[in-house]
Amino acid sequence: MSQRLVRRSVLGLALGLGLGAVTGVATPAFAQTAAAKASKLDARAVAVGYSELVYANYSDSLGSARDMQKAIAALLAAPSKETLEAARKSWLDxxxxxxxxxxxRxxxxxxxxxxxxxxxxxxxPMDxxxxxxxxxxxxxGFINDPKFKITKANLAKQNERGGEENIATGWHAIEFxxxxxxxxETGPGDRSFEDYVDGKRANADRRRLYLKVVTELLIDDLASVTKAWAPGQKNFRAQFDKGGVESVxxxxxxxGSLSRGExxxxRMEVPLNSQDQEDEHSxxxxxTHRDMVANAMGIQNVWLGQYKRRDGSSLKVASLADLVGAKNAELSGKTSAQIASTVKATEGIQAPFDREIIGGADAPGRKRIQAAVDSATEQSKLLVQAANAIGIxxxxxxQP
Structure with a gap:
């Protein structure tokens, strides 16, 4: 998996709420209350709505990545300050x-x-x-090693080989x-477009090929997860929709795992503690400041059953908030408010993130990040209470 925490054992999280601890992702331990069974909005409706939201979000991610691929192709065909800037913007988008x-996840x-x-x-993080x-x-690097053949298969094979920072593929390889x-200290990297111009930089041809191939691999991978959630097929979604309370x-x-562990x-506590740019996500x-906001928004999307699509349209599906609210309206409202607070706190983190983490505990940037950490931690506790309210x-x- 991509982050250090994912390699660590997955722990049952009690969070001081008296919930039983379990180990192992595959443990199908859950219970469903009679009230949840009787609710007009049942677990199956929430699972089906979630699948619809997931498919829409992955479809938009794939579509925007294909737009990025077009911008990168334009850069590689005619490297210039303008085409490089356009490719960067497409990555950010x-x-x-x-x-x-x-x-x-x-x-x-x-x-x-x-x-x-x-x-x-x-x-x-990437070496x-x-x-x-x-x-x-x-x-x-591989780009400057003429013996290394740049293909999708080879890049995939080398990704994280020999060390978790030996990253050869994905968003952050493209970003680099x-x-x-x-x-x-005041801005991002400043690679020159001349890195892609023959005669200006060594191995410009191999650099162009690498960027082309690593982008193609990203598109392939995004397409695969999107397909797994496509409606009307014999795929993961078909089983998930039938999963009821287990899917919920x-x-x-x-x-909860994204809120607290990741x-x-x-993404925030580790760089706060190390004050090291190498622990910064993007x-x-x-x-990185936008990564935090997007993650917080993703949690809010699922909890509220809402998603703003790439074309500007809005999707609304059966939500966890409503399912929990049918059992405990006060807890549902409190959780919604806490999740909104986390989104607001992440929006308060300023760029560049690598300067926000510097200084003592009272440094303004560190206080902004700590506020987001505290809010996301609290929402993870409320999510566990919400699960308990519906019998899970x-x-x-x-955990981190």
Whole structure:
């Protein structure tokens, strides 16, 4: 999987709420209350609505990535400041949609089961020298190794080989190839378009090929997870829709794990503690602040059963908030408010993120990030209470 936490054992999360602890993602431990069974809005409706939302979000992520692919093709055909800037913008635009899909992780679904492509799509942090030159190492990386054949199969094979920072594929490999190392305290990386011009930089032809191939691989992987959620097919979605309370349990596992383990933990607490740019999620483009917002929005989308599509239309489906509200309206409202607070807190984090993490505990940037950590942590506790309210008494949430 892509982050360090995913390699750690998955722990049953009690969070001081008296819930039973369990180990192992596959444990099908849950219970359904009579009240939940009697509710007009049942677990199946929520599962079906969730599937619709997931498919819409993955479809938008795939569509925006294909737009990025077109912009990258234009850059490779005619490298210039303008085409490089357009490719960068397309990457940033596409990340807005992918970031929201991370609410669909952590329960062994198509994105991150044993054969899932998550680590190939979004692995980080990245050792840049594994792919291309870095400051002081002009000949580093596969791009500068003429013996290495640049193909999708080879890049996939080399991804995370020999170390979790040996990242050869995905969003962040593309990000590095568009921005280069971030050596600035005030802005992102500043790779020159001349890196892609023959005669201007060594191995420009191989760099062009690498960027082309790694983008194609990302498209393939996004297409595979989108297909797994397509309606009317014999796929993961077909089984998920029939899963009832167990599917709802998985949904809450995904939201709670992203809230505490990934968003609050790996993406904010770790860099807060280390104050190291290398622990920043999208460090080359300085887009980490938007990654946080997109993740928080993804959680809110699922909880409320809502999603704003790429074409501007709005999707509304049966929601967890309503299912919980039928049993405990006060708790549902409190959870909705806390999730909204987390979105607002992440929106308050300023760019560049690598400067927000610097300083003492009272530094304004660190306080902004800590507020988001605290809010996301609290919402994870409320999500466990929400699960308990509808009879789901045991969860397997990933912790930091």
């Amino acid at each position: 596409a990340r807005e949609f992918y970031g929201q899909t991370e609410a669909f 952590f329960y062994g679904g198509p994105i991150d089961d044993e054969n899932g492509p998550e680590g190939q799509i979004n692995a980080w 840049e020298s594994y792919v291309d030159y870095v400051e002081g190492k002009a000949n580093a 190839l568009l921005w280069g190392q971030d050596l600035s 349990r998985k949904i809450i596992v995904g939201l 968003l609050a933990g790996e 460090c080359f483009s300085d887009n 008494t045991k969860l397997t949430l990933v």
